[in-house]
Amino acid sequence: MTSRRSFLKAASTGSLLATLGPRAARTADLRLNEIEARIARRDFRALIKEDLPTPSLILDSEIFDQNLRRMAEHSKATGLKLRPHVKIHKSVDVARRQLGLGAIGLTTATIAESELMSSSGLKGVFWTRQPAGRNNITRAVALSKRDSTFLLVVDDPIIAELVEQAAASAGARCTVVVDVFAGLTRHGMQSGRPALELAQKVDASKHLRLHGLMGYSGGASHTRGWEERRKKSCDDLAGLLETVELCRKSGLPVNIVSGGSTGTYNIDTENGLTELQCGSYIFMDTGYRKVGGKSNAAVYDDFGAALTVMTTVVSKRHPNQCTIDAGNKALLRPTDEAKGMPWITVENQGAEYGILKWKDGDRDLKLGERVELYPTNLDMSVNVYDRIYVARGEQIIDVWPIMGRSGAPQR
Amino acid sequence: MTSRRSFLKAASTGSLLATLGPRAARTADLRLNEIEARIARRDFRALIKEDLPTPSLILDSEIFDQNLRRMAEHSKATGLKLRPHVKIHKSVDVARRQLGLGAIGLTTATIAESELMSSSGLKGVFWTRQPAGRNNITRAVALSKRDSTFLLVVDDPIIAELVEQAAASAGARCTVVVDVFAGLTRHGMQSGRPALELAQKVDASKHLRLHGLMGYSGGASHTRGWEERRKKSCDDLAGLLETVELCRKSGLPVNIVSGGSTGTYNIDTENGLTELQCGSYIFMDTGYRKVGGKSNAAVYDDFGAALTVMTTVVSKRHPNQCTIDAGNKALLRPTDEAKGMPWITVENQGAEYGILKWKDGDRDLKLGERVELYPTNLDMSVNVYDRIYVARGEQIIDVWPIMGRSGAPQR
Numbered sequence: 001m002t003s004r005r006s007f008l009k010a011a012s013t014g015s016l017l018a019t020l021g022p023r024a025a026r027t028a029d030l031r032l033n034e035i036e037a038r039i040a041r042r043d044f045r046a047l048i049k050e051d052l053p054t055p056s057l058i059l060d061s062e063i064f065d066q067n068l069r070r071m072a073e074h075s076k077a078t079g080l081k082l083r084p085h086v087k088i089h090k091s092v093d094v095a096r097r098q099l100g101l102g103a104i105g106l107t108t109a110t111i112a113e114s115e116l117m118s119s120s121g122l123k124g125v126f127w128t129r130q131p132a133g134r135n136n137i138t139r140a141v142a143l144s145k146r147d148s149t150f151l152l153v154v155d156d157p158i159i160a161e162l163v164e165q166a167a168a169s170a171g172a173r174c175t176v177v178v179d180v181f182a183g184l185t186r187h188g189m190q191s192g193r194p195a196l197e198l199a200q201k202v203d204a205s206k207h208l209r210l211h212g213l214m215g216y217s218g219g220a221s222h223t224r225g226w227e228e229r230r231k232k233s234c235d236d237l238a239g240l241l242e243t244v245e246l247c248r249k250s251g252l253p254v255n256i257v258s259g260g261s262t263g264t265y266n267i268d269t270e271n272g273l274t275e276l277q278c279g280s281y282i283f284m285d286t287g288y289r290k291v292g293g294k295s296n297a298a299v300y301d302d303f304g305a306a307l308t309v310m311t312t313v314v315s316k317r318h319p320n321q322c323t324i325d326a327g328n329k330a331l332l333r334p335t336d337e338a339k340g341m342p343w344i345t346v347e348n349q350g351a352e353y354g355i356l357k358w359k360d361g362d363r364d365l366k367l368g369e370r371v372e373l374y375p376t377n378l379d380m381s382v383n384v385y386d387r388i389y390v391a392r393g394e395q396i397i398d399v400w401p402i403m404g405r406s407g408a409p410q411r
Numbered sequence: 412m413t414s415r416r417s418f419l420k421a422a423s424t425g426s427l428l429a430t431l432g433p434r435a436a437r438t439a440d441l442r443l444n445e446i447e448a449r450i451a452r453r454d455f456r457a458l459i460k461e462d463l464p465t466p467s468l469i470l471d472s473e474i475f476d477q478n479l480r481r482m483a484e485h486s487k488a489t490g491l492k493l494r495p496h497v498k499i500h501k502s503v504d505v506a507r508r509q510l511g512l513g514a515i516g517l518t519t520a521t522i523a524e525s526e527l528m529s530s531s532g533l534k535g536v537f538w539t540r541q542p543a544g545r546n547n548i549t550r551a552v553a554l555s556k557r558d559s560t561f562l563l564v565v566d567d568p569i570i571a572e573l574v575e576q577a578a579a580s581a582g583a584r585c586t587v588v589v590d591v592f593a594g595l596t597r598h599g600m601q602s603g604r605p606a607l608e609l610a611q612k613v614d615a616s617k618h619l620r621l622h623g624l625m626g627y628s629g630g631a632s633h634t635r636g637w638e639e640r641r642k643k644s645c646d647d648l649a650g651l652l653e654t655v656e657l658c659r660k661s662g663l664p665v666n667i668v669s670g671g672s673t674g675t676y677n678i679d680t681e682n683g684l685t686e687l688q689c690g691s692y693i694f695m696d697t698g699y700r701k702v703g704g705k706s707n708a709a710v711y712d713d714f715g716a717a718l719t720v721m722t723t724v725v726s727k728r729h730p731n732q733c734t735i736d737a738g739n740k741a742l743l744r745p746t747d748e749a750k751g752m753p754w755i756t757v758e759n760q761g762a763e764y765g766i767l768k769w770k771d772g773d774r775d776l777k778l779g780e781r782v783e784l785y786p787t788n789l790d791m792s793v794n795v796y797d798r799i800y801v802a803r804g805e806q807i808i809d810v811w812p813i814m815g816r817s818g819a820p821q822r
Contacts, residue, residue, distance in 0.1 A: 051546075187734060
């Protein structure tokens with residue numbers, strides 16, 4: 001059991017009252033309902049980060065804008081088209097900005113994400129997980145019928161056959177990309193002749209239209225070291241490119257060759273892809289920052305860390321540590337990092353609790369203080385929130401809904 | 412790269428078409444919109460598990476009812492009251508059933524969960540994380556004003572002071588429980604004199620009403636082996652019980668002594684608690700089943716595994732493995748288990764992908780086949796879904812919304 005002295009060391013009253021006191025008057029009336037009402041009428045004038053409930057997802061708009069522009073410029077300069085991945089943000093607002101800067105469409109992981117983007121009027125949605133099961137096949141065919149720019153993949157003649165049958169019975173025509181193995185055994189038809197035969201089957205199907213090929217080298221995206229990543233991506237994509245050649249020689253249409261990730265955006269220009277599926281570049285996370293960049297081997301800093309989880313210190317009873325109100329459900333992880341406080345380490349604690357630790361001599365965190373954390377994995381962190389608060393400095397300037405999550409009706 | 416033969420081994424067409432064919436006719440019209448419309452009008456007659464999108468959360472109503480009854484009977488037999496934890500289900504429907512069987516209230520982890528339950532008319536909500544930060548203090552005081560049965564905790568004189576100030580300014584009176592350290596450094600005032608002094612401070616505060624004490628021995632809940640768990644719980648709660656004695660001797664009211672978990676429900680009858688905060692018993696997960704029970708050292712089977720995540724096989728290109736549409740976002744974990752298929756092992760793969768593996772000779776899973784997984788951690792699995800589908804056998808008989816999740820406005 002901890003000593004009384006160490007228990008009480010933390011409880012030196014006064015500092016918190018001083019911290020909370022002055023602002024409390026200004027925003028005493030800013031109850032949650034009022035904040036919600038302001039957001040609904042898009043009146044953000046008096047809304048600052050301090051007013052928000054925690055844990056909350058916060059986007060630094062300046063860094064985000066820089067990230068968007070940087071990737072758009074890269075795409076323009078290299079001629080490698082960008083079809084950014086939606087799973088990172090699940091936000092129509094973010095997608096609109098990406099398309100506004102020249103992206104040719106959007107890449108999605110689920111039929112729900114695809115429906116969300118397409119029904120918002122966004123074109124060129126490319127769903128990269130083949131439909132399997134009646135629910136997904138029916139929805140993919142229905143979406144193809146509503147939106148002729150929607151693309152779906154197959155990696156199996158069985159699915160090609162089922163989609164053809166469903167499209168025939170729905171009077172639809174589906175535009176199909178053949179998914180070719182590129183290192184991850186979770187999906188992709190074997191490259192070379194098997195993939196060629198699948199492409200031929202698609203091309204010969206009355207209600208399917210062959211559009212091209214894809215291959216996702218997921219192993220390359222997080223390989224540490226730019227040269228190592230380059231080698232991995234090159235190796236993984238060799239079979240895809242061989243298949244592209246085979247298809248072209250056979251007279252099949254190959255309008256797109258899609259692949260790549262934020263980790264390989266400046267690598268796959270060499271690898272014969274026509275378009276990139278990058279997603280994480282818009283926000284970045286601690287996982288990506290550690291893989292190292294081309295110009296900075298230690299930190300991958302081509303894109304800035306724009307997204308944080310805002311938390312509050314909810315208990316402070318032991319020296320050199322405090323408890324925050326972000327836990328497993330906020331997807332707190334020991335690899336998260338505290339913004340502006342590199343001396344802090346993060347520990348899991350439970351559903352709604354996390355612990356931050358520091359060493360003697362570091363600045364103490366106080367009860368009620370707010371701490372922003374850089375999350376480790378964007379896909380998952382964004383997935384558990386309903387919205388992103390967009391900030392310029394301390395000021396909230398926008399709120400974007402996150403949709404199409406793991407909720408069953410949204411699949 | 413995998414050999415062509417192994418790639419194509421899986422793709423023996425026919426079996427899937429045969430599987431999907433017959434049912435397809437029956438439910439060809441069961442599009443997602445129609446399923447949603449039926450759910451909205453609570454017409455579940457023709458709805459079966461097979462119709463649901465995946466991944467989906469499925470509750471076995473029979474096992475669930477047994478679990479509810481078993482805990483209710485234990486509570487009646489021992490006189491140890493039950494105030495079940497809401498964080499496991501975040502469902503008003505589940506909470507109503509618990510209260511209907513005699514629970515004296517509900518335990519919550521967040522203010523959002525508390526508001527959700529109280530605003531649904533459920534009484535005796537006990538929020539066990541002290542309010543810190545303006546947002547939570549304001550909401551806790553407002554809830555106390557609206558609902559005199561709402562209980563909140565403090566583990567710090569600073570928070571007691573801030574709640575007193577906020578209650579005074581709102582003209583409210585808050586009923587407060589002192590949170591005493593019970594082994595987890597994430598919260599709880601040191602037991603003995605420090606906790607007594609905090610209780611005295613609460614009791615002396617004009618707008619606070621001292622109701623009792625709590626201590627959560629989180630380390631005990633998942634200690635393997637019933638006897639080891641018993642010892643751990645006893646050790647962890649000793650300080651709490653010493654504090655209860657001190658408070659009683661000092662003439663302070665101790666109406667409740669709250670604590671415990673599903674892991675210690677049949678242990679803490681010995682430990683001087685007056686009520687239990689158990690949550691997981693209603694659904695159970697693979698984590699809890701492995702800690703061992705009093706009567707069964709290998710498997711903790713006092714309560715049955717009632718909750719599964721329904722998934723679909725979405726790719727089948729390699730021998731002895733298949734890809735399912737539940738990944739990190741569905742909180743798939745290597746410690747999950749496939750229902751009815753103990754030979755299957757589970758592997759993480761990415762945001763929307765998981766891999767199931769088996770050995771030569773085991774039954775193969777086929778493309779499009781459905782697999783139900785027992786999740787490892789209930790809190791987190793439930794948190795990413797919008798609803799629970801309640802099943803009796805294959806038939807869906809109810810759908811319960813999950814609310815108060817990590818979404819910021821719900822905090």
